Amino acid sequence: MKLSKAIFIIVLVLLIDQASKIYIKLNYTLTPSNSDPIVDWGKFQLLFYENAGAAWGMEIPGDYGKLILVIFRIFAVFGIGYWLVSSIKKNGHRILIICISLIFAGALGNIIDSVFYGVIFSGSYHGAIATAFPESGGYAGLGYGHVVDMLYFPLFEGNWPEWMPVVGGDRFKFFNAIFNVADSAITIGVILLILFSKKAFPEPKKS
Incomplete structure (x- = not known):
């Protein structure tokens, strides 16, 4: 597979990822907990959430985390x-090549948010809709931007069995993560690598 085709995959993923994030950022306010989503099609919901840290909303403590x-x-x-x-x-x-291209595009898409969004956009706080290149400056410095997430698929929910330690009896939802196109590209790339590992990593031919 040629490099040009890999670049095409990367650019396509980045365009879809950034277009969806910028559209959400410039047209909606953050979706508070227990409020109506932007779009609700049953098992598909569109929200507006900003992730200040790593995957699943985790954060590294400290000023430089x-x-x-x-x-x-x-x-x-x-x-x-x-x-x-x-x-x-x-x-x-x-x-x-396809899997690596998807993973690369997804990782780069989220880096763009983290590095530039704090400088490019005003904050989406207190019911405000963000603006691009505000005169008063962005909501954070270079490298301190938040990653925009919007896709939510709560496929089903229920209670953990009582006999399970720690979580027994607790309510759960599957899939209970809010993510974006970049996250999807990374996940698809990793899953395909696992499913087609024998093709992706063939054993060397014996001489």
Whole structure:
């Protein structure tokens, strides 16, 4: 698979990811807990949530925790990019190139939010709709932006069995995470790598 096709996949994912994030950011306020979603199609809901930390809303404590996370992500993207170019040069399997391209695009999409959104947009707080390039400046410094999430698929919910330790009897939802197109690209890339691992990582031929 040629590098040009990998670049096409990356650019396509980035365009869809950033277009969806910017549209949500500039047209809606943050979705408070227990309030109506922007769109509610049963098992598909569209919300507006901002993730200030890592995946699943986790945060690194301290004044520089966010910046450390962003720097780590940037190094990771460079590593994934090297893996992609190296795999293409070695004529890696098509499925491997597609998966790495999806993972690279997803990681880069979320880095764009973290690095630039705090500078480009005003804050989406206290019922305000954000504006782009506000005269008073953005809501955070370079590298301290929040990742925009909007996709929510609560497929089903119920109670954990009483006999289960710690969570027994508690209410749960599946899938209870709010995510975005970039997260989806990473997840799809990883799942495909696992499902087609034999094709993606063939055993070397014996001489």
